[in-house]
Amino acid sequence: MRKVLPLAAALLAAGCHRPPEPYGPDTAFVPAVFRANNPGRPIWAPKVTLTNTSGTPSTVRLTRWPPDARDSEESIFELAPGETRSVPAHIPLATASSFFFESEASFRVRAEIVDRRGLAPSLAVPVLSSVDLARPGDCLRVGPLVETASERSHFCFTYPGVERDAVPFRVRLRLLSPGSETLLHESTFVLTGLPLVIDDPWKRFHVAPGTPLDVEVTFVGSARSRPVARGLWVYGITSTKATGASRFLTTRVTRASAPR
Amino acid sequence: MTTRQRVFGLGLLWLAGVFLVALISRSILPGVTGSRPWSYDMVRRVTPLARWDSGWYINLAEAGYGEPPTRVGQETNHAFFPLYPGLVRLIVRATAIETSLAGNLISAAALLAALLLFAEWTRRHFGESRVVPAVLVLLLFPTSFFFAAVYTEALLLALSLAAVEAFERRRPVLGAIAGFFAGLTRISGLVLAPYLALVAHRTRRGAGGSRARALGDAALAAASPLAGFGLFCLYFWRRFSDPLLFLKAQHNWSGQSKSILDGPSLIWQGVVEDFQQGRIFGDAHARTLEGVYLLFFLVLAAVLLRQRRSAEALYVALTVAIVFTSGTFESAGRYVLPAFPAFAALAGLEKRRGLFMSLLALSALAQAAYVWAFVHWYWVG
Numbered sequence: 270m271r272k273v274l275p276l277a278a279a280l281l282a283a284g285c286h287r288p289p290e291p292y293g294p295d296t297a298f299v300p301a302v303f304r305a306n307n308p309g310r311p312i313w314a315p316k317v318t319l320t321n322t323s324g325t326p327s328t329v330r331l332t333r334w335p336p337d338a339r340d341s342e343e344s345i346f347e348l349a350p351g352e353t354r355s356v357p358a359h360i361p362l363a364t365a366s367s368f369f370f371e372s373e374a375s376f377r378v379r380a381e382i383v384d385r386r387g388l389a390p391s392l393a394v395p396v397l398s399s400v401d402l403a404r405p406g407d408c409l410r411v412g413p414l415v416e417t418a419s420e421r422s423h424f425c426f427t428y429p430g431v432e433r434d435a436v437p438f439r440v441r442l443r444l445l446s447p448g449s450e451t452l453l454h455e456s457t458f459v460l461t462g463l464p465l466v467i468d469d470p471w472k473r474f475h476v477a478p479g480t481p482l483d484v485e486v487t488f489v490g491s492a493r494s495r496p497v498a499r500g501l502w503v504y505g506i507t508s509t510k511a512t513g514a515s516r517f518l519t520t521r522v523t524r525a526s527a528p529r
Numbered sequence: 530m531t532t533r534q535r536v537f538g539l540g541l542l543w544l545a546g547v548f549l550v551a552l553i554s555r556s557i558l559p560g561v562t563g564s565r566p567w568s569y570d571m572v573r574r575v576t577p578l579a580r581w582d583s584g585w586y587i588n589l590a591e592a593g594y595g596e597p598p599t600r601v602g603q604e605t606n607h608a609f610f611p612l613y614p615g616l617v618r619l620i621v622r623a624t625a626i627e628t629s630l631a632g633n634l635i636s637a638a639a640l641l642a643a644l645l646l647f648a649e650w651t652r653r654h655f656g657e658s659r660v661v662p663a664v665l666v667l668l669l670f671p672t673s674f675f676f677a678a679v680y681t682e683a684l685l686l687a688l689s690l691a692a693v694e695a696f697e698r699r700r701p702v703l704g705a706i707a708g709f710f711a712g713l714t715r716i717s718g719l720v721l722a723p724y725l726a727l728v729a730h731r732t733r734r735g736a737g738g739s740r741a742r743a744l745g746d747a748a749l750a751a752a753s754p755l756a757g758f759g760l761f762c763l764y765f766w767r768r769f770s771d772p773l774l775f776l777k778a779q780h781n782w783s784g785q786s787k788s789i790l791d792g793p794s795l796i797w798q799g800v801v802e803d804f805q806q807g808r809i810f811g812d813a814h815a816r817t818l819e820g821v822y823l824l825f826f827l828v829l830a831a832v833l834l835r836q837r838r839s840a841e842a843l844y845v846a847l848t849v850a851i852v853f854t855s856g857t858f859e860s861a862g863r864y865v866l867p868a869f870p871a872f873a874a875l876a877g878l879e880k881r882r883g884l885f886m887s888l889l890a891l892s893a894l895a896q897a898a899y900v901w902a903f904v905h906w907y908w909v910g
Binding site: 335336339361433434436437439458459461462463492493494495 | 568593625627628
């Protein structure tokens with residue numbers, strides 16, 4: 270047994286996780302990338318462009334999460350100064366995904382989700398930096414989410430693909446009435462390892478249908494006790510039923526060190 | 530080299546072999562695969578010996594018990610017992626290794642401990658010459674690869690053997706502790722209760738103890754797995770107001786409303802339909818094979834009974850019987866694995882050396898095929 274213990278300890282030590290190496294200090298996170306091809310519905314497709322804004326040739330690494338195949342998880346783009354390149358989607362159908370770009374040099378990303386048939390207006394996607402993301406202990410608030418005769422909202426937990434070795438994440442969720450701050454729901458749970466869309470928060474969290482609500486998410490940390498590389502984001506979207514037009518709701522971050 | 534060292538070495542060798550076969554299996558016919566019910570991130574990160582129910586244990590280790598099911602057919606993690614995922618969680622929290630790897634390590638450690646206990650138990654009941662053959666039979670049985678997978682079989686085997694060994698050595702407190710933990714490991718731990726009671730009674734009487742003392746030991750032995758199970762029920766009662774939530778969750782799998790009392794009739798209906806529709810060697814061949822495992826272990830229970838090992842025969846028969854409460858033969862080949870006395874009885878074939886070695890070789894090949902199928906997401910129990 271005395272011979273086995275050091276072997277077991279060595280095995281465990283070898284298995285201990287180290288956070289992934291960053292590819293570069295400049296980052297851009299596209300929290301929502303989506304494509305869908307449902308009959309009779311808008312044919313959604315992401316339209317993402319990448320521009321090298323530095324004066325020198327540069328390489329940018331893209332991490333898709335989730336990708337449509339393992340080979341597509343990471344892509345490297347080599348860009349000449351000032352060059353703009355369209356980024357191929359390579360994401361699964363009808364699944365919320367995210368793009369995370371990293372580079373040594375400065376670059377710019379523009380992202381929108383367009384209806385290829387042109388029936389619904391495009392949705393401009395806010396592009397974030399990794400410093401915008403919530404770290405463990407930070408609190409994210411998005412809202413108000415509504416469900417009325419004309420509009421309907423949903424929200425989504427998401428993170429860069431470089432978190433793939435740290436996920437799943439544990440979060441504390443509170444649903445609050447906007448303005449009055451009345452607590453409608455509170456729970457702590459572990460997310461899935463992929464971006465998680467809460468399509469119908471009222472049904473999912475047993476809140477009276479149609480009640481306007483703010484979503485407050487406290488990021489607890491990795492359920493696997495692993496270091497978080499970049500962080501977590503929560504976005505909300507409200508869509509107009511008649512036109513299919515959508516808009517992102519404002520997400521505010523309260524840092525753990527800041528007073529709540 | 531002592532027998533203990535040989536047994537331990539065989540265990541290590543077998544573990545290395547199973548992992549090697551699992552790793553190689555990934556590149557054998559990589560395009561031939563069953564449907565993967567897991568999400569991309571899970572498939573990406575788990576070890577090759579983590580499939581199917583392993584996902585529930587991983588989920589329990591990472592997230593704990595979630596919201597209870599609200600409708601029939603809704604699959605939730607309440608069907609699974611807490612000890613194994615709890616241990617996985619401890620390892621993951623302490624080392625941050627991949628959760629499925631932690632599960633594999635716990636299974637491997639439990640198996641090695643179980644083998645040493647099994648060797649000792651076999652030596653005492655069948656003699657020294659039976660030890661290595663019995664260990665080989667246990668390791669090379671077609672479905673034994675589950676002992677290395679992220680499943681509870683190895684832990685339950687280790688705890689069951691620890692409990693039996695402790696009561697046979699007249700260390701009832703130690704036996705009760707092991708039995709208690711067996712009751713927290715999986716439902717099969719419950720069939721340990723009558724076996725432990727008989728063992729404790731037999732041992733105390735055999736040592737010249739009074740009838741009252743023997744009955745006291747038997748009561749303690751029987752109560753220990755029931756207490757573990759009771760604690761699990763108490764937890765569900767306090768948290769979800771339903772002490773038998775695990776039963777509800779288990780039966781939810783079938784998509785139809787049923788109870789454990791319906792189990793035998795559902796199995797009978799299934800067997801009759803398979804015969805009537807000529808599916809036993811066709812579409813239902815996997816179910817047929819599971820039924821064969823059950824019959825085989827019933828035969829081994831009869832062999833043990835004939836050898837006047839009535840307590841062991843009862844344990845093997847009850848391990849088989851518990852499958853009938855589930856309403857399906859699915860996983861029967863795995864459920865019988867903790868019935869260790871059956872493997873010792875089967876090793877009696879070693880007297881016909883040629884036949885025994887041939888059967889072991891065939892069984893090992895079958896196990897390798899099972900591992901390939903498991904790694905490629907085919908349901909094998």
